[in-house]
Amino acid sequence: MIDLYFWPTPNGYKPLIFLEESALAYQIKPVNIMRGDQFEPNFLAVALNNRIPAIVDYAPTDADQPFALFESGSILIYLAEKTGQFLSSDLRNRHQTIQWLMWQMGGVGPMMGQANHFIQYAPEDIPYGKKRYGDEVKRLFGVMEKQLSDQDYLTGNYSIADMACYPWIKFSDLINIQLSDFPRVAEWVARITERPAVKRAYEVGEPIKGEQQMDDEARRLLFGVKPQKT
Template identity: 55%
Template sequence: MIDLYYWPTPNGHKITLFLEEAGLPYTLKPVNIGAGDQFKPEFLAISPNNKMPAIVDHAPADGGAPQSVFESGAILLYLAEKTGRFLPAEPRDRIAALEWLFWQMGGLGPMTGQMGHFHVYAPEPIAYAMERYSREVARLLGVIDHRLADRAWLAGDEYSIADMACHPWINAYDKVPPDLSLYPHLRRWHQAIADRPATQRAYALRQQVNPRAGQPLSDEERKHLFNQGPTQS
């Protein structure tokens, strides 16, 4: 059994996408990041960067003590290696999957997150930041669109952890929707993932776990979400 410490954000969705596809049994452990759960000592013990998602695998492959893993990319890689699924066995395709997994972790996620922050959450508009991150996200969408021009999935012929990592970061903010008509290959790929039953089950958890999803943030939520909450000494 796997305990998934989760809140319905793009990084949280990555892990539920995998778990639902693989059919692994798991228990949701909500981490309400708006209430400051990520700063609790028991969570910091498994996720020292006070970020979710994180997992605890109670049946690791080595048969030893429960294994905790933090960072969404590391979790996807851990689960792929544990199950032997969604990471190609062929060496060149495997490298491609890892390239695009790390590309998402280093670029698509952080840049889209910054775009969302300055367009949706910043207390006042900062034109330079809004333009800077919007242009960079547009560039990244162009990169992935080009990659998908001659293949079904990011790593080639197989749906993989690279696709699971990237999908939640496309159209992550309702108030800043991308014009996917500009990226026809990306649009085709994005819809193909959205149509998968496992994807629909994974995203359905959003409203179940956080009924307030989509509502304006309170001052308390802003404090916890935007680095104004407690820090480790």
């Protein structure tokens, strides 16, 4: 059994998609980042960086004590190695997949996150920030468009690199980037969206947030300082 500490964000969906794809037994432990659960001691004991996602594997392959892990990319590699799925044993393909996973972790995620912040949540209009991060996201999408020019997935077969990129790329419209400008990326998104396990992941994940909306307290928790306990 694996505990998945989760909230419905792009990073949160990465391991949830893997768990559904691999049929590993898991249970979700919701971490409401809009109400400060990420600062609770029980969660910090699992994820010192106070960010979701995180996992605890109660049946690690070394048959030792439960194993806790945070950082979505690290979790994907761990789960791939645990199951022998979605990460090739072939030297070149394996490291190409890890390369594209790192590309997402170091590029797509941070750049799209910053673009989304300046467009959706910044307390003042900062055109430079919007353009700076929006332009970089478009550059990254262009890189991805070239990579998909002759294959269905980023490194040939569907892999953890695709699972890492998909939850970010699919919401590009929120940062005013149209997938129609990147037709092969759009086809890739549509292809992954139709996977039964991906559909299940979103059917499981989306209801967790419920009707909760971004408010001043959520902005303070997500973009401000750690709340003071009273």
